[in-house]
Amino acid sequence: MPKSPKAAAAVAERSRLAVRKTYKLYVGGKFPRSESGRTYLVDGDNVALASRKDARDAVLAARAAQPKWAGATAYNRGQVLYRIAEMLEARRSEFVALGVGAAEVDAAIDRWVWYAGWSDKIAQVAGNANPVAGPYFNISSPEPTGVVGVVAPGSLLGLVSVIAPAIVTGNTVVVVASTPQAAITLGEVLATSDVPGGVVNILTGKAAEIAPWLASHDDVNAIDLSGVGDAELATELERAAAGTLKRVVRPAPGADYTTDPGTGPMIELLEIKTVWHPKGF
Amino acid sequence: MTATATPRLSGLPDSPADLRTFLHGLPGVDKVGIEARAAALGTRSIKTTSKAQAIDLAIRMVDLTTLEGADTPGKVRALSAKALRPDPADPTCPSVAAVCVYPAMVPTAAAVLAGSGVHLASVATAFPSGQAPLDVKLADTRDAVAGGADEIDMVISRGAFLAGDYGHVFDEIVAVKEAAGPAHLKVILETGELGTYDNVRRASWLAMLAGADFIKTSTGKVSVNATLPITLVMLEAVRDFRERYGRQIGVKPAGGIRTTKDAIKYLVMINETVGDDWLSPDWFRFGASSLLNDLLMQRTKLTTGHYAGPDYFTLD
Numbered sequence: 001m002p003k004s005p006k007a008a009a010a011v012a013e014r015s016r017l018a019v020r021k022t023y024k025l026y027v028g029g030k031f032p033r034s035e036s037g038r039t040y041l042v043d044g045d046n047v048a049l050a051s052r053k054d055a056r057d058a059v060l061a062a063r064a065a066q067p068k069w070a071g072a073t074a075y076n077r078g079q080v081l082y083r084i085a086e087m088l089e090a091r092r093s094e095f096v097a098l099g100v101g102a103a104e105v106d107a108a109i110d111r112w113v114w115y116a117g118w119s120d121k122i123a124q125v126a127g128n129a130n131p132v133a134g135p136y137f138n139i140s141s142p143e144p145t146g147v148v149g150v151v152a153p154g155s156l157l158g159l160v161s162v163i164a165p166a167i168v169t170g171n172t173v174v175v176v177a178s179t180p181q182a183a184i185t186l187g188e189v190l191a192t193s194d195v196p197g198g199v200v201n202i203l204t205g206k207a208a209e210i211a212p213w214l215a216s217h218d219d220v221n222a223i224d225l226s227g228v229g230d231a232e233l234a235t236e237l238e239r240a241a242a243g244t245l246k247r248v249v250r251p252a253p254g255a256d257y258t259t260d261p262g263t264g265p266m267i268e269l270l271e272i273k274t275v276w277h278p279k280g281f
Numbered sequence: 282m283t284a285t286a287t288p289r290l291s292g293l294p295d296s297p298a299d300l301r302t303f304l305h306g307l308p309g310v311d312k313v314g315i316e317a318r319a320a321a322l323g324t325r326s327i328k329t330t331s332k333a334q335a336i337d338l339a340i341r342m343v344d345l346t347t348l349e350g351a352d353t354p355g356k357v358r359a360l361s362a363k364a365l366r367p368d369p370a371d372p373t374c375p376s377v378a379a380v381c382v383y384p385a386m387v388p389t390a391a392a393v394l395a396g397s398g399v400h401l402a403s404v405a406t407a408f409p410s411g412q413a414p415l416d417v418k419l420a421d422t423r424d425a426v427a428g429g430a431d432e433i434d435m436v437i438s439r440g441a442f443l444a445g446d447y448g449h450v451f452d453e454i455v456a457v458k459e460a461a462g463p464a465h466l467k468v469i470l471e472t473g474e475l476g477t478y479d480n481v482r483r484a485s486w487l488a489m490l491a492g493a494d495f496i497k498t499s500t501g502k503v504s505v506n507a508t509l510p511i512t513l514v515m516l517e518a519v520r521d522f523r524e525r526y527g528r529q530i531g532v533k534p535a536g537g538i539r540t541t542k543d544a545i546k547y548l549v550m551i552n553e554t555v556g557d558d559w560l561s562p563d564w565f566r567f568g569a570s571s572l573l574n575d576l577l578m579q580r581t582k583l584t585t586g587h588y589a590g591p592d593y594f595t596l597d
Contacts, residue, residue, distance in 0.1 A: 056588055219590025
């Protein structure tokens with residue numbers, strides 16, 4: 001028996017054979033199957049089960065997309081994030097049909113808008129013109145960390161709350177999602193929202209299988225462990241990340257994503273560059 | 282790779298007319314068949330210890346190349362140093378086969394490579410177009426050899442070849458071979474400009490008959506570079522040539538080979554078609570620049586157990 005609400009509705013109609021969707025990965029702006037060919041069942045839906053090689057391909061896609069995304073103007077990135085909110089709004093019912101609460105979908109849409117607004121303001125908060133003793137301008141300006149591996153928490157709002165703060169400043173992400181249908185549907189939203197391919201890459205599968213490869217990967221600059229529930233796995237990932245001096249984000253367990261996230265999640269994935277420039281005469 | 286004087290081959294076509302008859306008497310290439318064969322051989326999966334061996338072999342086969350107008354002595358020195366020790370962090374990593382530069386950069390590279398066993402190849406004969414008078418091409422070749430190059434990568438006159446003037450191309454190769462003296466001669470067919478597989482086969486035979494030690498696919502300066510099917514046609518040509526004349530010729534695909542996966546496909550193809558006689562840097566080379574970093578990253582992945590990133594390797 002199909003368990004997902006959509007499939008059940010189609011069966012109830014009995015007028016035609018429902019076209020059932022296989023939830024594939026979202027990598028480099030495309031929706032490939034896992035290179036391993038594996039799938040698993042989630043609530044009656046077939047979902048691609050990502051392997052370490054999918055993670056490798058996703059990192060390549062994220063790295064390729066990163067310079068151009070970071071080089072886009074903050075204004076432009078804000079527009080793109082706002083566009084995501086628009087597209088998500090249009091597909092509200094799809095998420096509700098997947099069992100995401102209407103209030104949560106609304107909160108997720110609002111979160112995109114909230115982060116969209118930050119794109120051209122975060123530099124003023126995280127950066128500074130420093131007073132120094134000498135004839136210099138001394139300016140600290142934030143720059144994106146680079147490619148961020150994200151183990152996402154298990155809710156749509158949680159997922160948006162870890163992706164948005166990373167990409168708004170110019171990072172690109174490889175996300176290991178634990179709510180596959182909602183995550184890949186979000187991928188479909190991103191794919192139609194002017195988000196360049198590779199900026200967000202979503203893998204569905206087991207965090208314990210994929211995350212260690214992201215944590216140890218030389219070409220991943222930061223890892224966000226928000227969705228890692230198992231303390232032992234989190235420790236192991238932190239240890240692996242230390243091998244390449246990755247920035248590690250590990251919030252306290254049981255984070256409440258409905259509250260105001262503040263600027264913290266964005267600033268954690270920024271590097272500060274300080275420039276000394278001689279003052280003119 | 283020891284250069285030997287080419288003995289005059291018995292049964293060699295005597296006149297340009299004979300040469301034409303001979304080249305056009307070669308069997309045509311089955312386009313669909315050769316592409317299907319190359320594609321099928323490209324699907325083999327090479328893993329673990331075999332992969333480690335394939336990567337080391339591929340590194341040893343690399344002709345580390347820089348052929349830019351913007352090449353500086355500093356860049357050539359850096360590249361030559363990299364050729365000697367591709368991965369400074371790992372002493373077990375082999376050196377590449379050769380460094381390939383423009384004639385003007387030969388003395389610079391020679392100063393770094395002298396006595397190391399890494400060969401020094403120079404493109405010559407008005408690379409990449411080949412559109413220059415013969416005496417200019419010969420002077421170009423002699424200069425490169427005098428500067429310390431022990432391998433010469435010459436280009437054929439595609440214009441003459443396509444016009445059917447095979448005798449002209451033949452004589453040019455013979456003249457360059459003579460000018461190159463002890464240096465090994467690689468003849469670039471520029472397959473991307475030859476148009477058909479039949480022409481690739483004819484040009485391969487023409488170059489081999491004229492005394493080439495290596496036949497090379499491309500300059501890397503046109504849109505179509507080395508592909509698996511074209512290299513397969515050339516491999517078949519060197520195999521048939523050895524069968525007929527008893528002399529082994531090397532093959533060098535160049536341009537467009539950027540990943541370890543690509544390189545391993547070539548190695549599989551050699552092994553499955555012409556046999557492991559050609560699985561050596563003496564008989565097979567990759568003309569490449571960015572390929573080396575990918576090989577090193579894959580090598581590092583195998584030794585460290587985690588994925589490597591480009592930040593840890595030189596930019597060149």
